[in-house]
Amino acid sequence: MPESLTKLTYQTFQQGKNYFGLAHKILSSRLRNLVYPTLEQKTKPIPNELLLKLQQRLNQLLETDWQDAQKGIYPESLLFDNPWDDFFRYYPLVCLDLPETWERVQQQNYQNFSPEIDTDGYPSYYVQNFHHQSNGYLSDLSANLYDLQVEILFGGAADPMRRRILAPLKQGLKAFESVAPRQTRILDVACGTGRTLKLIRAALPQASLFGTDLSPAYLRKANELLSQIPGELPQLLQANAEELPYLDNYFHTVTSVFLFHELPAAVRQTVIEQCFRVTKPGGVFIICDSIQLSDSPDLEYMMDSFPETFHEPYYKHYTTDNLLERLQKVGFENIEMQVHFMSKYFIAHKPA
Numbered sequence: 001m002p003e004s005l006t007k008l009t010y011q012t013f014q015q016g017k018n019y020f021g022l023a024h025k026i027l028s029s030r031l032r033n034l035v036y037p038t039l040e041q042k043t044k045p046i047p048n049e050l051l052l053k054l055q056q057r058l059n060q061l062l063e064t065d066w067q068d069a070q071k072g073i074y075p076e077s078l079l080f081d082n083p084w085d086d087f088f089r090y091y092p093l094v095c096l097d098l099p100e101t102w103e104r105v106q107q108q109n110y111q112n113f114s115p116e117i118d119t120d121g122y123p124s125y126y127v128q129n130f131h132h133q134s135n136g137y138l139s140d141l142s143a144n145l146y147d148l149q150v151e152i153l154f155g156g157a158a159d160p161m162r163r164r165i166l167a168p169l170k171q172g173l174k175a176f177e178s179v180a181p182r183q184t185r186i187l188d189v190a191c192g193t194g195r196t197l198k199l200i201r202a203a204l205p206q207a208s209l210f211g212t213d214l215s216p217a218y219l220r221k222a223n224e225l226l227s228q229i230p231g232e233l234p235q236l237l238q239a240n241a242e243e244l245p246y247l248d249n250y251f252h253t254v255t256s257v258f259l260f261h262e263l264p265a266a267v268r269q270t271v272i273e274q275c276f277r278v279t280k281p282g283g284v285f286i287i288c289d290s291i292q293l294s295d296s297p298d299l300e301y302m303m304d305s306f307p308e309t310f311h312e313p314y315y316k317h318y319t320t321d322n323l324l325e326r327l328q329k330v331g332f333e334n335i336e337m338q339v340h341f342m343s344k345y346f347i348a349h350k351p352a
């Protein structure tokens with residue numbers, strides 16, 4: 001296919017996902033307002049000029065995503081990697097789960113877990129219905145629905161945002177050019193269902209990949225996803241990011257995607273300390289998370305409504321938290337920051 005046609009196909013696909021996400025959000029909130037009229041006034045509609053701004057930011061993200069593929073940072077096929085099986089299997093379940101979600105919102109019940117879910121041993125900050133998900137991160141159903149829910153939330157831009165870690169990751173690995181690709185170790189902290197590891201595998205087919213997460217259900221889902229890819233299976237481990245079960249200076253690169261806004265402030269610092277500890281001198285630690293007020297003051301409106309609409313108890317503090325200072329405090333240096341669409345990136349180097 002000629003390049004211009006491939007690009008147009010990619011853009012059209014992505015816009016389609018964006019419209020689908022928008023339609024889902026509009027329809028589901030109308031339905032919710034019908035069933036629970038008291039919830040209506042709690043959510044504010046997004047002003048038109050903001051929607052326009054968001055569309056511009058999304059277009060920029062898609063352009064960067066396309067350009068990075070053209071530069072060979074990852075294969076072009078990754079742009080079309082859509083989990084259609086999961087979409088058709090789980091979209092009806094996303095819809096069926098909505099009434100239970102609304103009932104919990106109505107009752108302001110944000111720590112609601114079914115009796116069969118074992119919540120023992122998890123940190124109390126974690127035992128939450130983040131995003132109003134039924135059983136939080138602790139059920140297989142939640143793990144099956146998560147990617148689709150994130151896709152709807154970001155209008156299909158979740159993977160393009162995750163892919164923005166790949167250019168700095170490959171750049172960071174240049175410090176270890178003498179290391180054989182198979183000996184290159186990369187850890188994804190709070191890997192969830194494994195989407196980021198899948199993207200890293202496509203960009204670095206030979207590297208040794210590791211993923212940790214607190215949720216056994218999400219790790220099972222990650223294993224299901226990653227075991228479909230030929231080649232070495234990433235090593236997945238259930239672990240709290242506050243106590244990474246690895247030797248000091250073990251990884252050439254450490255990444256973490258969409259974790260920090262779900263942690264209380266003090267835990268953010270501990271996790272950064274741990275990531276510093278396990279990163280090799282000369283290695284790089286890359287955070288991808290939500291935008292913050294300091295870099296996107298024009299999107300304050302979105303950041304204000306997000307924690308309530310999606311039950312994110314630590315998000316408000318996150319939006320003003322000085323992560324740069326936190327990273328410097330533990331010893332990272334030469335820290336670059338980037339913003340793409342709704343995400344912010346910290347690319348932090350451990351002194352050689």
Ligand SMILES: C[S@@+](CC[C@H](N)C(=O)[O-])C[C@H]1O[C@@H](n2cnc3c(N)ncnc32)[C@H](O)[C@@H]1O
Nearest residue numbers: 137190191192213214215218239240241257258
């Ligand atoms: C918003 S999800 C992000 C998942 C994945 N990185 C992604 O890109 O979709 C947050 C993840 O962080 C995990 N998590 C939250 N607190 C954690 C902690 N203290 N230690 C390890 N994982 C944690 C959750 O289980 C969940 O999988």
